[in-house]
Amino acid sequence: MIRLGRIVPTTLFGRALLTLILTFGLFALVTFSAIVFYALLPVAQRSSADLASIMVLSARTLQQLPPSLREDYRTRLAREYQIRLAEEHPLADQTRYFFPYLSQFKRALAERIGRPIEVVTSVANGERWFWVALDVEDGTLWTGFPRSRLGTRPLQALSVILGVAALLILGTAAILAGRVTQPLQRLSKAAEQVAQGFSPHALPETGPAELANLARQFNETSRQIRELLANRTLLLTGISHDLRTPLTRLRLAVEMLPEGTAQALVARMERDIEEMNALITQAIEFGKSLGAGRREDVDLAALVDDLVIGRPRIVWRRGPCCHYHVDALALRRILGNLLENALRYSHERVEIHLDCQAPQPAIFILDRGPGIPDAERDAVLMPYYRLEASRNRQTGGSGLGLAVAHQLALANQMELRLDVRRGGGTIATVRLPAIEMGASAKANGKRVDGQARGAYIRARPPLSPEHSTMLHAGDLAPLFSLPNADMERVNLEDLIGRRHTVLYFYPKDDTPGCTMEALEFTDLQTEFDQAETEVIGISRDSCTSHGAFRDKYGLTVHLLSDTDGEACEAYGVWREKEAHGEKRMGIVRSTFVVDKQGLIRHAIYDVKPKGHAGEILRLARDLSDG
Incomplete structure (x- = not known):
């Protein structure tokens, strides 16, 4: 049943296409079989019987003629009927040759002479001949005919029939399935937009009567x-x-x-x-104003700067400029409501992070409040719904802040998510809509054509190998402060003096080599703890990507996000790489062992992931024992 489920398509188009292909294919098979058994096979049987009769008659006639006329008879027989008579055994060709007609010919000739016969194949002057031995008064006479006498090409004919049938079946089935499913696909997408809170365009009320009526009813319901x-x-x-x-x-x-x-x-x-x-x-x-507004080119970092001014207990570390085409007013209201909600329910600091990664930049607001139960995560987005049921204004708001943010996000095709934060609290994520890179963006990366659908531009220049200087044993480890998978800052300075540190830089989350390396470090986590060593992985992936990578494989090592590439530059791992004959910039897999004094004891570049964690563990143990 499971295997059958894997074979059967899940989409309506796929199932309709499969049904039509099987139906047309079965019809073509039945038609072909009927033609073969009721038309071609009787013709072949009649032709083989006639040929067998002519060959037997020719051999007997030759024996009855005077010797002086036999050579002339052989010549006329070969010229008019393409049949040769010879006393010598033909030179047999051992090559297998597919010719279905021979089975019918052998059966007809056996019936004619009253005994089984064998056909000998030979090749003369590039042409294939078929010979049989007939008993005559003087002994044995070999009678043969060439392949060209019949003129049929069964393999070529079968190939043409199958090819044309397959093209016709596939083409016809695809057209018919498409005509049936395309209106339903449009209806499905429009219904999905309604479920997400959007107002879809009216569906075309054309096509078959049933589908046109369905589209008409949907348009009326949407209105x-x-x-x-x-x-x-x-x-x-x-x-x-x-x-x-x-x-x-x-x-x-x-x-x-x-x-x-x-x-x-x-x-x-x-x-x-x-x-x-x-x-x-x-x-x-x-x-009012819960619809989609006019999009404009906005620096998201500057927008967050404006929002946090005058608000207490907010932790915001501005990064490089991040331009994006978005409704700035709607985004301000969404983020403002989320910030007010976080500050109201959390007495600790509220953190804001901006992840400006293509194609969908995201803004995260993290608090240490009581959190939102899973069962009520959707309900809190409804108007006037409050987790605090007493309706006391001192312990909660009006119940409209999240509802306004939710409606604005839907209207502007943004994604608003509320998730549980590890250690308590809530993570509110606002992910902007994915839009194509503006085709007319200027090369300086500071302006986007107003007619373009939109794009984001980083003001920070790309990293280059000149910025990266390789480090060596004995160098001071460059300090950094980077967010982890939970968007909490990890400072190397906090680890110095307490524990040794292993910093391993890797190219990308959830790739084969990086996954192998992370799993090996995770498997040896207890041994590293015994050696008083902290293991930290660093890449340019976002915090969200790190979280998904960690949860997918159950990783226990710290994964830090260096989206700006500052740590990659400082440790000299951002360099030119060559893959499949193509040169490009990327992270060279590297590992650094840093002691409690902040000195690099081992700097290893161009690491091979398999077995690497065990080698680093031995170095960490030597450092701890020393």
């Missing part, structure tokens, strides 16, 4: 959903605006209270009015 959402937004905005009038009267009434009114009561009433005003303001914001 009703858009109207429902618009009416909901209008109703919410209208109610919020209407509540402003009595709220204003309440504020005036509070201000006009007699002077003897208790100040505590007045302060509590003013606080309640301000909370109500804040709720109404958020409701109005939720009801």
Whole structure:
């Protein structure tokens, strides 16, 4: 059953195509068999019987003629009927020759002479002949005919028939399956867009009546959903605006209270009015501007800089410029809401990381709050839903912050995810939509043509081998501060004085050699701990890539992300490499053993991954014992 499931396609097009191919193929096979058994085979049997009769008759006639006429008879027989009569045994050719007609001929001739016969094959003047021995009064007479006498080409005919049939079957099946499944594929994509919160374009209401009616009904349903959402937004905005009038009267009434009114009561009433005003303001914001806005070229690093100004407890280390074509206003509101949510529920520092890797840059906001249970991770994106059920404004917000961020992300084709952070807390990820690199981007990397779909540009110049200087034993280990797979900073300076350190640089996550190397270090993790040695892997992959790599293989070594290549430059591992005859820049697999004083004790370049971890363990033990 499992093997059958692997053979049967999963898509409707594939299954329809397979069904049509099997149906047409079976029809072609039945048709071909019928033609062979009811047309070609009887003709071949009749032809072989006639040829057998002519050959037997010719041999007997030759024996009845006077010797003076026999040579002339042989000549006329060869010229008019392509049949030769000879007393000598022909020179047999041992090469196997496929000729289905011979089986019918042997059967017909055996019936004619009343005994089994054998056919001898020979080649004369480049032409193949078939001979049989016939008993006559004077002894044995060899009677033969050439292959060209029949003129049939069974192998060529079979090849042409099979080739043309396969082309017709595949072409016809593909066209028919495509006509049936293409409208359904468009409908499936449009339904997927609706499920994701987007408003798809109207489907063409053409084609067969059933499919056209299905597209018409879907378009009508999509229109009703858009109207429902618009009416909901209008109703919410209208109610919020209407509540402003009595709220204003309440504020005036509070201000006009007699002077003897208790100040505590007045302060509590003013606080309640301000909370109500804040709720109404958020409701109005939720009801408007949740659609897709105009995209423009934005420096994401500068945008985050603006957001963190004036906000306490935020850890943000700006990297190089990262230009991207995005709706800046929507992104500001999304990140602002996520930051406010993180600061409200977390009393520790909130970290922001920008991963400007093609094709989808991502912004991560990490907090150490109570976290969001898995069962409620989708519910918190709904309007007015709060994990804190008491509705106390001191312990939670209005329940609209994440809902606004979620709706804006959907409208602008961004991906908003909330994940659990290791050690407690939440990781909010905003991944921007993947867009093609602007074809008209200028070579200086600072401007993108406004007509282009969009692109991101790094202002940082590419690394070059001149920047990388190889290190040697006895050099001071260059210090670095890089994020790990959990986006937490790891500083080499914190390890110096406490433990020895193994730094191994590798080209890319989840590739055969890098996976082998990481698994070997993981298997020896206990031995490295006994040697008071920390093992750290570094590549230019993102933190997200490191996390997926670690979780896929259960790695225990620290994986640090050097997306800017600063550590790669400092340790001299970013160099020109040659693969498959092509030269390009990349990380040369290298390992450095650093002692507790921060000195490099071993610098090994061009590492072979297999067995390397064991060699490094021996060096670490020698360092620890010394």
